[in-house]
Amino acid sequence: MPELPEVETVRRSLERRIVGRTVTDCIVRETRFRTPLDPAALQVALRGRRIVGVERRSKYLLIALAGEDVLVLHLGMSGRLDLARRGTAFLPHTHVQLELDGGDELRFSDPRRFGMLFVTSRAALPAHPRFTGLGIEPFDRGFTVDYLLDRGRSSRRPVKNFLMDARVVVGVGNIYASEALHRARVRPSTSVRRLSPQRMRCVHASVRAVLASAVRAGGTTLQDFRDTDGHAGRFQVRLRVYDRAGEACHRCGRTIRRIVQAGRSTFYCPGCQH
DNA sequence: CGGGCGGCCTGGAGGC
DNA sequence: TGCCTCCAGGCCGCCC
Numbered sequence: 001m002p003e004l005p006e007v008e009t010v011r012r013s014l015e016r017r018i019v020g021r022t023v024t025d026c027i028v029r030e031t032r033f034r035t036p037l038d039p040a041a042l043q044v045a046l047r048g049r050r051i052v053g054v055e056r057r058s059k060y061l062l063i064a065l066a067g068e069d070v071l072v073l074h075l076g077m078s079g080r081l082d083l084a085r086r087g088t089a090f091l092p093h094t095h096v097q098l099e100l101d102g103g104d105e106l107r108f109s110d111p112r113r114f115g116m117l118f119v120t121s122r123a124a125l126p127a128h129p130r131f132t133g134l135g136i137e138p139f140d141r142g143f144t145v146d147y148l149l150d151r152g153r154s155s156r157r158p159v160k161n162f163l164m165d166a167r168v169v170v171g172v173g174n175i176y177a178s179e180a181l182h183r184a185r186v187r188p189s190t191s192v193r194r195l196s197p198q199r200m201r202c203v204h205a206s207v208r209a210v211l212a213s214a215v216r217a218g219g220t221t222l223q224d225f226r227d228t229d230g231h232a233g234r235f236q237v238r239l240r241v242y243d244r245a246g247e248a249c250h251r252c253g254r255t256i257r258r259i260v261q262a263g264r265s266t267f268y269c270p271g272c273q274h
Numbered sequence: 275c276g277g278g279c280g281g282c283c284t285g286g287a288g289g290c
Numbered sequence: 291t292g293c294c295t296c297c298a299g300g301c302c303g304c305c306c
Contacts, residue, residue, distance in 0.1 A: 002299060002300085003299060003300090006299075032283095034282065034283090034301080034302080059300075059301095074300085074301090075299095075300090076283095076299095076300060076301080077283090077284095077298070077299060077300055077301090078283085078284075078285090078298085078299090093284085110283095111283075111284050111285070112282085112283045112284050112285085112298090112300095113282085113283055113284080114282070114283070114300060114301075115300090116301095130301095154276095155276080155277090157276080157277065157278090161277080161278085164300095165277090166300095166301085173299055173300070174298090174299060174300085175299060176299095219299095220299075222298085222299065223286085223298085223299090225299075242299095261278095262277075262278055262279075263278070263279055263280080264300095265297085265298090
């Protein structure tokens, strides 16, 4: 479900409400995730620990605890975090609860179980297998047109797949890759190394613009995305191509097409993307 | 060895 | 109503 704007939206809503709180207990009711969860390790690391910060790296949420440890959380496709009063009704597939002082609890639900959570030390994080290969953050200073040109120089792959490659740049998933390329007027099937510097500059600016705009809108809610307070995103009404196959392009009027690239749906306008 | 593809899961939508 | 197929916002490992 979540790409950078959705994860960042969750991060902000979490940060407002859990920093300074202490985890009193951790209840695990499901351990079968893609990487199996170790309840004992989680409980030992979390119980009695104060939450000192909430950060994001790529599509991972990092809940920093007093001391050296960090709770790492990934929402996968269907993961969701909810902050709620203890004892209130909870969503189906609520697999983990963090009980907080003051009577609230943070609930992690994930029907498809593509998500993951684990505890590691802050020092070990960069070397963790899930983090070592990660590319640059799209809002870091190092994410430049030259960086993209350099990384794309020897690659014949389609620019859409390139943008979705987390080894190149993190946070761009299936929705925002299509949206950024529409904004840039670049056809998703274009080979990266065939993009002129001018067109790459446009792709670069469009990635940032689309992501920033989606963050401001609180993410995209297609079916079930919510922040930790249960609020839906508002970017779905601004989508220009994603999930609009057969509809008219708002820019040129031509009919939006759906194709499949690397096993994922891609949407583009044949009229104004070349 | 870069990168496409199948698989991991559940659930919702749509066809018959 | 049921049963089938297809599809879904991510990621990993296999294998060409």
